[in-house]
Amino acid sequence: xxxxxxxxxxxxxxxxxxxxxxxxxxxxxxxxxxxxxxxxxxxxxxxxxxxxxxxxxxxxxxxxxxxxxxxxxxxxxxxxxxxxxxxxxxxxxxxxxxxxxxxxxxxxxxxxxxxxxxxxxxxxxxxxxxxxxxxxxxxxxxxxxxxxxxxxxxxxxxxxxxxxxxxxxxxxxxxxxxxxxxxxxxxxxxxxxxxxxxxxxxxxxxxxxxxxxxxxxxxxxxxxxxxxxxxxxxxxxxxxxxxxxxxxxxx
Amino acid sequence: xxxxxxxxxxxxxxxxxxxxxxxxxxxxxxxxxxxxxxxxxxxxxxxxxxxxxxxxxxxxxxxxxxxxxxxxxxxxxxxxxxxxxxxxxxxxxxxxxxxxxxxxxxxxxxxxxxxxxxxxxxxxxxxxxxxxxxxxxxxxxxxxxxxxxxxxxxxxxxxxxxxxxxxxxxxxxxxxxxxxxxxxxxxxxxxxxxxxxxxxxxxxxxxxxxxxxxxxxxxxxxxxxxxxxxxxxxxxxxxxxxxxxxxxxxxxxxxxxxxxxxxxxxxxxxxxxxxxxxxxxxxxxxxxxxxxxxxxxxxxxxxxxxxxxxxxxxxx
Ligand SMILES: Nc1ncnc2c1ncn2[C@@H]1O[C@H](COP(=O)(O)OP(=O)(O)OP(=O)(O)O)[C@@H](O)[C@H]1O
Ligand SMILES: [Mg+2]
Numbered sequence: 001x002x003x004x005x006x007x008x009x010x011x012x013x014x015x016x017x018x019x020x021x022x023x024x025x026x027x028x029x030x031x032x033x034x035x036x037x038x039x040x041x042x043x044x045x046x047x048x049x050x051x052x053x054x055x056x057x058x059x060x061x062x063x064x065x066x067x068x069x070x071x072x073x074x075x076x077x078x079x080x081x082x083x084x085x086x087x088x089x090x091x092x093x094x095x096x097x098x099x100x101x102x103x104x105x106x107x108x109x110x111x112x113x114x115x116x117x118x119x120x121x122x123x124x125x126x127x128x129x130x131x132x133x134x135x136x137x138x139x140x141x142x143x144x145x146x147x148x149x150x151x152x153x154x155x156x157x158x159x160x161x162x163x164x165x166x167x168x169x170x171x172x173x174x175x176x177x178x179x180x181x182x183x184x185x186x187x188x189x190x191x192x193x194x195x196x197x198x199x200x201x202x203x204x205x206x207x208x209x210x211x212x213x214x215x216x217x218x219x220x221x222x223x224x225x226x227x228x229x230x231x232x233x234x235x236x237x238x239x240x241x242x243x244x245x246x247x248x249x250x251x
Numbered sequence: 252x253x254x255x256x257x258x259x260x261x262x263x264x265x266x267x268x269x270x271x272x273x274x275x276x277x278x279x280x281x282x283x284x285x286x287x288x289x290x291x292x293x294x295x296x297x298x299x300x301x302x303x304x305x306x307x308x309x310x311x312x313x314x315x316x317x318x319x320x321x322x323x324x325x326x327x328x329x330x331x332x333x334x335x336x337x338x339x340x341x342x343x344x345x346x347x348x349x350x351x352x353x354x355x356x357x358x359x360x361x362x363x364x365x366x367x368x369x370x371x372x373x374x375x376x377x378x379x380x381x382x383x384x385x386x387x388x389x390x391x392x393x394x395x396x397x398x399x400x401x402x403x404x405x406x407x408x409x410x411x412x413x414x415x416x417x418x419x420x421x422x423x424x425x426x427x428x429x430x431x432x433x434x435x436x437x438x439x440x441x442x443x444x445x446x447x448x449x450x451x452x453x454x455x456x457x458x459x460x461x462x463x464x465x466x467x468x469x470x471x472x473x474x475x476x477x478x479x480x481x482x483x484x485x486x487x488x489x490x491x492x493x494x495x496x497x498x499x500x501x502x503x504x505x506x507x508x509x510x511x512x513x514x515x516x517x518x519x520x521x522x523x524x525x526x527x528x529x530x531x532x533x534x535x536x537x538x539x540x541x542x543x544x545x546x547x548x549x550x551x552x553x554x555x556x557x558x559x560x561x562x563x564x565x566x567x
Contacts, residue, residue: 013351018338024339089335092396095299096352151303176304248302 009100011244014106015113018080022114031075035118038068043125050133058126058135058143059216064213065122066150070183073151074175076114077158080107080169085166090247101241108152108159108237115151119144142221146212149229154179156236163243182232183208252277252404253298253433257307260293260458267293268458270307275451280430282445283438285455286554291438292332294455295406298436299329311404323499325354328402330410332395335348342373342392345381349396360440363407370425372418386413391518394422398429407437411444423448442550456554469549478542481525482510485565494532498524510538 022028042061081104084090093103095249126144129135161175162168185207204210211225253275260268268290275281275467283291288313297304298311298321301498309316311323337345346364355363368374371391376384382394385402390413397405410426411419426448439445445452446466454462462469483491488506495513500521503514515521 009354009356010352013348017337017344017348020344021337021339087335087338088331088333089337091296091301091331092329092335092349093299093352095324095327096349097321097354098352099321133254 002251007099007102010102011106011109012020014098014103015110018107018110019113022110025079027075029112031072032118034072036121038065039122039125043128046125047128058129058140059192061125062143062147063212063214066147066208067183069151069154070176070179073115073154073179074158074161074172076111077155077175078162080111080159081163081240082166082168082171085247090244094244094248100244101237104159104163104237104241104244108156108233108240111155112152112158115155116148119148119151139218143216145221146216146225146229149226150208150212153182153229153232153236156233156240157182160236160240160243163240182206188205252279252312252437253281253309254300254313255294255307255309258297258304258309259306260290260297260302261305266458268455270306271455271458271460273453273460273463275404275436277434278430278432279451280426280435280437280449282449282452283436283455284440284442284445284452284550285438286440288457289383289455289554290458291455292408293458295329295331295408295436295438298388298407299327300324316418326403328397328400328405330393330397330407334389336381336389336392339380341378342384343377345392346395346399350399351385353400353402355400367395367399369566370398372421387415387418390414391418391422394425398425403433405433405435405437407435409438409440411439411441412446416553452552454550461553462549477515477520479513479515479522479525480510480538480542481513481536483529484537486529486532487532491529495525495528498528500524512542529560 042064053250081090084093093102126135126140129140130137157178158171158175161178162171164174165171185203205228213229254275256272257273258268258271259266271290271294271521273281283294285291296302298309298315298316300323304319312326314323314326316323317471333358337348337434340348343364346368347360350360350364365377367373368377371394373388373391373395376388381389384392390410393409394410397407405426407426414422426437429435430448431507437448449466451465452469453460481491486494487510488509492504492506495501495511498521500519501513501515505512505514513521513525526536526539
């Protein structure tokens, strides 16, 4: 009845409208502006370093940006579900013949699409390195891949945060909080606050840096790391779908 | 098309609807009538798959609205009570989005969006931002999204609210047209609307159906009933009520501020007996005339009697 083709149609339908909606709201331009500003600063810093004869590498910039996206990205996702609930438009989505997960994933793909546009803009930087120096292209590609996947995961966290509440500000703060935990979980384990080795291992397995370093610094693409990012996305999108579903009971 | 059996919904401990049962067939326009808080919106939200019932079941074209929700939703067009609109989309984008969500594909979809916007007289505003529309226009856009995919079942929660008289007529025309082959369930407070449009009326009060019939039958239920308004000088309404209460053929006497209201369902006209009694008491008969009972009266009678009964129960 509900075929794969229909799911694609529904995902595309939600994606298309959400993507359009991003560019009519001022937030995306604001976020884009902040993004470019930070980006410009790193560019200048790296340029100075490069002129002093350092290796042309992306690791420093991508690592810092991975930290910054946690503060930028929830501004894009906070609206996605919360505003539907506040405006009552979720009643249309929940009574249309689409599945809850198609709505959530469609929205997430749209915001990831927007983020991808931002990332593409930042390709000016590697382009500069390629023109001026002789960088390791593989390292560059794997660095960008891990950064892109991390963005997808943080966006999934943001979508979940947005589905918890009808207040955008709450969604923003919760989204930041959860991603920060992912970023800093190993700080807890290294703090010797927690004695259990098992808990420490789990915490560090959940932490971003355990999965980004090899791709960023050594250009190694390990299936375990890819699974980490895909797993994060799947888990948070699943939870967001469940939360959207509870609106039927919380009505 | 719509089949509802023993539908019950609790909000927490509060029972909003109480084992509703009814059905609506293809080619039927069914009116849902009831005072504020009767449970109309709640029932519609269950039928459209927005929320599950607490007990009982409902089917749309044979598909359970909860168990086979997608198939049921596939066949429904729904205009919620507060029209949900994406204010940052244009009218055209919005209706196109809703059509796509209901599974319509291009190129047919684009054509159909134009057609339906023309039908609700919004085609000239197709490229306007929804945020710039007036309330009535928004209502019409809401209606457009409900019918765009030609649903088998159309569920409209107070569709003519906020429309100007000409648009009200247009919308009723449209509902009548859709209702020729499909099933329409609409809720309203406007009694003339249901009597003009609907083949069947469900009067719902406090979550229960208190009457279900065609407008004509409902009206004729009161045909045998006459209501008299009596005004008398030199006596208080209470005294008058006491004096005429015993007269044969009188069912009920209600003292009002100005006089008394008499309800009678017998064939014999009690008017002469009433005036004789009043003359005998040497009071002055100022006025006695019969009041037409309308759908409005049925509605008020059915929905207020209930309340009074309950209050008496509580007193006892
Ligand atoms: N989300 C909710 N939570 C708790 N109670 C609710 C909720 N929605 C409705 N109710 C209650 O259920 C009852 C029925 O409400 P409903 O909205 O179905 O009435 P209605 O017939 O549509 O009224 P109206 O004519 O005012 O639109 C009311 O007493 C209302 O207070
Ligand atoms: Mg209502």
